[in-house]
Every structure is written in structure tokens, then in C-alpha cells.
Amino acid sequence: MVDTTNASCVLVREPLPVQGVRLSSGRAGLYKKPRPDLVLLAFGEKSHVAATFTLSATAAAPVLWSRDQLANTSHARALLINAGCANAATGAPGLAAAQTCAAQVGALLDVPSHHVQIGSTGVIGVPLDVAKIASALPALAEALTDDAKAWSAAAAAIMTTDTIPKAVSARVNIDGHDITITGIAKGSGMIAPNMATMLAAIASDAPVAGSILSSLCQRVTQASFNRVTVDGDCSTNDAFWLIATGEAPIAPIDAETDPRLASLEAAIEAIAIHLAQKIARDGEGATKFVRIHVAGAANAQSARKIAKTIAESPLVKTALAASDANWGRVVAAIGRAGVAVNLDKLSIDFGTHAVVRGGLVAASYDEAALSAYLRGENITISIDLGLGAAQDEVWTCDLTHGYIDINGSYRS
Structure with missing residues (x-):
């Protein structure tokens, strides 16, 4: 095929x-x-x-x-x-x-x-x-x-x-x-x-x-x-x-x-x-594929570091598993990535859904529509730092109870 x-x-x-x-x-x-x-x-x-x-x-x-x-x-x-x-x-x-x-x-x-x-x-x-x-x-x-x-x-x-x-x-x-x-x-x-x-x-x-x-x-x-x-x-x-x-x-x-x-x-x-x-x-217990794209970074290394921090956040990944539009966890992950950011320039989208603009919830934000999007199997989180022209992305999955079940019984 x-x-x-x-x-x-x-x-x-x-x-x-x-x-x-x-x-x-x-x-x-x-x-x-x-x-x-x-x-x-x-x-x-x-x-x-x-x-x-x-x-x-x-x-x-x-x-x-x-x-x-x-x-x-x-x-x-x-x-x-x-x-x-x-x-x-x-x-x-x-x-x-x-x-x-x-x-x-x-x-x-x-x-x-x-x-x-x-x-x-x-x-x-x-x-x-x-x-x-x-x-x-x-x-x-x-x-x-x-x-x-x-x-x-x-x-x-x-x-x-x-x-x-x-x-x-x-x-x-x-x-x-x-x-x-x-x-x-x-x-x-x-x-x-x-x-x-x-x-x-x-x-x-x-x-x-x-x-x-x-x-x-x-x-x-x-x-x-x-x-x-x-x-x-x-x-x-x-x-x-x-x-x-x-x-x-x-x-x-x-x-x-x-x-x-x-x-x-x-x-x-x-x-x-x-x-x-x-x-x-095919991540252990995964139900969703997640693409995290970071643009507007000062350099590609910073973009990947932020994307990786989001992708490895248990709070972000469990929210995605539950189709929970808890976008604040993404903001928190960005803030602890060890990369200089300006919250006033930050934009975040989930798919085509505007979530954050200028560090604040977007005027057009629709939680019901976002929750419906998060029930899909393919999720894209797009971040624009507004600091430069560099970009990068990381691929991950959600974190479910299945991950615990698989790893808890791995040696048996």
C-alpha cells in the first residue's frame, strides 16, 4: 500500500x-x-x-x-x-x-x-x-x-x-x-x-x-x-x-x-x-499521537527543548489522555523548560483552535470545541514564542493507565 x-x-x-x-x-x-x-x-x-x-x-x-x-x-x-x-x-x-x-x-x-x-x-x-x-x-x-x-x-x-x-x-x-x-x-x-x-x-x-x-x-x-x-x-x-x-x-x-x-x-x-x-x-498504553511544534524561537535548540519538556510532562500527557482542555499545563511546562520566554508574546494553538494569545486566553477560545478536538487520535499543539524565526518539533503520545499496566507486568 x-x-x-x-x-x-x-x-x-x-x-x-x-x-x-x-x-x-x-x-x-x-x-x-x-x-x-x-x-x-x-x-x-x-x-x-x-x-x-x-x-x-x-x-x-x-x-x-x-x-x-x-x-x-x-x-x-x-x-x-x-x-x-x-x-x-x-x-x-x-x-x-x-x-x-x-x-x-x-x-x-x-x-x-x-x-x-x-x-x-x-x-x-x-x-x-x-x-x-x-x-x-x-x-x-x-x-x-x-x-x-x-x-x-x-x-x-x-x-x-x-x-x-x-x-x-x-x-x-x-x-x-x-x-x-x-x-x-x-x-x-x-x-x-x-x-x-x-x-x-x-x-x-x-x-x-x-x-x-x-x-x-x-x-x-x-x-x-x-x-x-x-x-x-x-x-x-x-x-x-x-x-x-x-x-x-x-x-x-x-x-x-x-x-x-x-x-x-x-x-x-x-x-x-x-x-x-x-x-x-505505539507508545505503551497510548491512544493518541501528539505532535508538539514550537516556532518563533531564538534558535532550534531552544525550540526543541521546550517541545521536549511539554512532551515529557506527565500532567500534559494525562490531560491529553482524558481529552481535558487543561492548557495551563502546557504554559507551565514552557515556563520550566529552562529557556528564556516572554509570556506577553506567547501564542498556543491546539490544532486549529486558538488557545493563548499574548500570554492570555484567546478571545475566541472555545473549550467545548477544544475538548471535542482532544477526543481525536491525532493532536497537534503549536506554540509560537514570538522571539525569532527558529522552529522544531517533537512527537509523543498520551499517558494512560495502560502504561502502568504494561510496565508493571513487563518481567512477568
Whole structure:
């Protein structure tokens, strides 16, 4: 199904195969319930890989391993992701477990272990059962395929508290050839910028130099995954991999000044934004998707800081869950964001409903109409600070009793 169309990029909800990527999913038994929990992706020899990882000071073992490998090279030949165990707060044995998994994948695919990236998601503080993964890996290696359905299966296998798998594709025409881009992600709770508790992988068959891919990955992360917050909790395991297999029959993109880079970046960013917003919509217990847009700021950093403060306010989020037009909570959140504001210049709108003008309730304010708007599933809160031309936005969701129910029973 086509999701979005413009002159340069078409988003397709059903994932498309990417030349140079084979993948498979299976069950290692890391969950109590029988379900897939292991994904293996294999890339061709020409592939370059870039990634952004959590900024947490307590980063998990797979993050430490993967970050170290990409610090030395942009070449990677495989990515192994497990759900059911974060392999975080597991000390030296945890790092050894990640290294062992990389070595096992490397042996099966005949590639160096330092060309194998590792991702994990699940409960923190539990040792990773390497033996279970080792038992499952040969079947995964044997089942590697370039079939499009494998992407959907992979998106489902990496889910934890997610209620829906997250996968999407795009095509963009460069030099007369269709470049295919496909991405998958997981994330529902412990979601906050820097990045979010999420894993994501986006692969393209475009030929892109490693250094260009790295800077592209940073920009895409900032424009997408770093704009999501569900609960303000940054995870130990966040990772986003961007893969360029180089299989498309076009000349390599090896300079920031290459005009083709803009088209490719726009398509990859569209994929990442779609996945990031899907994470917000699938927030634990969420019933509403909320877009918070801040304009009229002195700089973009101030705009994002205010948007993030509003998005992470339990008072704002619970009011939204109840469809309560308690806009004063938004004003309060703006005031504590640590950014200089002038209340006399402040304007706030909910959707098309004027709420605040010049720091006071708008003359046309209609609480009944606003309450009706808040009963919808898609909410936009627009703030204009009246201080400059900079703007930014953050995506979040409401906060319901469902969030407590899900997290209170997570380990059971």
C-alpha cells in the first residue's frame, strides 16, 4: 500500500527487498512464551554501514561492541539482533557474550567477527544465554533470503512491548534507476531523545562512501528518532544502523556536494520519520499521537527543548489522555523548560483552535470545541514564542493507565 507520494519519493507500507541484503528470523528461546526473538541480516561485500547509538553512560554490551567496530571501519557484513534480553548491566561477561555472538555469526557467514554488528533489546541485568543463540544461528544462516516477506518477519521478531511491527520502504529515482530503501524498527516504551529505546535498521542499495554515510546517519537521526519521546527514559541499548549495499547500478556518492545525495537523504529521512512516528503512535498504553511544534524561537535548540519538556510532562500527557482542555499545563511546562520566554508574546494553538494569545486566553477560545478536538487520535499543539524565526518539533503520545499496566507486568 502506498503511504505517501511526492515528486522524489514514494513510501510503501509493505517492505520491499533491497539488493545486497539477505535476512532471516527465528527463535532462540529467550522469551518464556514461544515467539521469534532473533534476526540475522547479511550484507554484500560492497556494503558500508554507519550507526548512531545511545548516549547513555550505562550503555549495554552490544552497543559497546558495535560502536567499537564501526570506530575502525565502515565495512560490516552482518547484523544480529535479539529480543528478550538487553545484555545490559552484565559486565565483562556481557561484553564477552556479544563478542562470542559476533564470532559465531562470522564463522557461519565466513566474515571477520569485527564486521558483525550486534543489537539486543529486553530486560536489563539478565545474562545473555549465548548457548541458546548459538543453537539457533545455523538455521538462521541457512534461511537467509532476499524475499520481501523476511523484512516483515524481522520487524515482528524484534518487538518487545510493541503492539505492531514497524516496517516501511521507499523508492527514489537517481540517475534513471530506482533506488530501494527499506527500514524496520522496534520501540514502544523507555522512549526519549538521545536516542529512544529503540532499535532500527534502514538499508539502501545505493553506493555511498562510508564517510558520507556516517554524516548522513547523524543528520537522519537528529531529524527523526531524536524527535521521539514516550516517557522520557533513555535506554541502554538504543541503536540505528544505516546500510548502503552499493548494488544499484549508479556511480558512487562519495562527496557531500554530490547533488544526488539530497534526493537519497530525503528518502531515507522520510523512512526514518515514518518509523519514528510509528514508535510514538505505539507508545505503551497510548491512544493518541501528539505532535508538539514550537516556532518563533531564538534558535532550534531552544525550540526543541521546550517541545521536549511539554512532551515529557506527565500532567500534559494525562490531560491529553482524558481529552481535558487543561492548557495551563502546557504554559507551565514552557515556563520550566529552562529557556528564556516572554509570556506577553506567547501564542498556543491546539490544532486549529486558538488557545493563548499574548500570554492570555484567546478571545475566541472555545473549550467545548477544544475538548471535542482532544477526543481525536491525532493532536497537534503549536506554540509560537514570538522571539525569532527558529522552529522544531517533537512527537509523543498520551499517558494512560495502560502504561502502568504494561510496565508493571513487563518481567512477568
